[in-house]
Amino acid sequence: MCKIIRYSVPFIMVFMLEEIVGNVTGAVHHNITQIGVLFLKGGFGPGSYYYPIMIQFIFYFPVLFGIIKKYNFSGLILCAFINLFYEILKYSYGMNEECYRLLLFRYTLLIAYGCYLAMGNFNRHNILSVICMCIGITYIIICKYMRIVPLITNFWTGTSLWACLFIIPISAPIILNKASNRFVETLGRASYDIFLIQMVYYNGAGFIYSLVDKRWMQLLINIVICVSMGLIFYCIETPITKTINDKAYGIWHNYGKQYR
Numbered sequence: 001m002c003k004i005i006r007y008s009v010p011f012i013m014v015f016m017l018e019e020i021v022g023n024v025t026g027a028v029h030h031n032i033t034q035i036g037v038l039f040l041k042g043g044f045g046p047g048s049y050y051y052p053i054m055i056q057f058i059f060y061f062p063v064l065f066g067i068i069k070k071y072n073f074s075g076l077i078l079c080a081f082i083n084l085f086y087e088i089l090k091y092s093y094g095m096n097e098e099c100y101r102l103l104l105f106r107y108t109l110l111i112a113y114g115c116y117l118a119m120g121n122f123n124r125h126n127i128l129s130v131i132c133m134c135i136g137i138t139y140i141i142i143c144k145y146m147r148i149v150p151l152i153t154n155f156w157t158g159t160s161l162w163a164c165l166f167i168i169p170i171s172a173p174i175i176l177n178k179a180s181n182r183f184v185e186t187l188g189r190a191s192y193d194i195f196l197i198q199m200v201y202y203n204g205a206g207f208i209y210s211l212v213d214k215r216w217m218q219l220l221i222n223i224v225i226c227v228s229m230g231l232i233f234y235c236i237e238t239p240i241t242k243t244i245n246d247k248a249y250g251i252w253h254n255y256g257k258q259y260r
Contacts, residue, residue, distance in 0.1 A: 136166025
């Protein structure tokens with residue numbers, strides 16, 4: 001329950017902001033039914049799948065963590081095959097892109113690898129990590145820059161199973177670097193809020209591209225704004241979310257005591 005509240009409260013804040021601003025500016029005109037559907041889909045704008053993905057994560061993460069804890073590296077390979085099997089099923093049964101983007105299963109290997117790192121497996125399988133990185137980079141170049149559409153992972157190629165392989169040997173050194181641990185930990189705690197701010201930002205960031213024409217400058221500005229505003233939002237909403245969480249826990253606890 002507390003995790004659902006943790007992800008729901010900041011999302012509701014952002015979703016309401018988008019709806020209010022959209023209606024005031026005339027950009028959107030949603031009726032009650034449309035608002036309900038949009039809420040379940042994670043809002044609107046780039047990255048609007050974050051909320052439903054995180055709600056699924058609450059229930060899916062313990063399964064993957066249990067697999068990695070029990071089978072270690074073999075469990076990681078098993079999760080990779082689960083991810084691949086899901087991609088094959090999606091392709092075979094003609095799943096549409098809208099449904100695909102709202103389901104967590106495409107991130108199975110990435111979540112499993114995070115569990116694998118969390119158990120201290122930082123320096124194992126270095127050669128395999130480099131091979132994975134080369135596969136990921138090659139896949140991204142072929143699909144994103146050469147515009148070749150793959151057969152199976154044809155949706156969201158930039159964040160698909162094969163593309164995510166490139167981050168594997170990069171993430172471990174960042175976690176190992178003790179000097180960056182506190183900063184990385186802070187970003188990790190605020191990552192959900194950064195995602196939400198990014199969703200709002202990219203919904204109306206066109207003016208940035210009209211002011212700055214160099215891509216690297218656009219990227220730098222985007223990162224600075226999203227991260228800094230996300231951290232501010234995290235500091236603002238965390239006490240509010242904690243208060244709501246504590247009250248909900250108190251109500252649930254008292255309700256449970258009545259039936260003991």
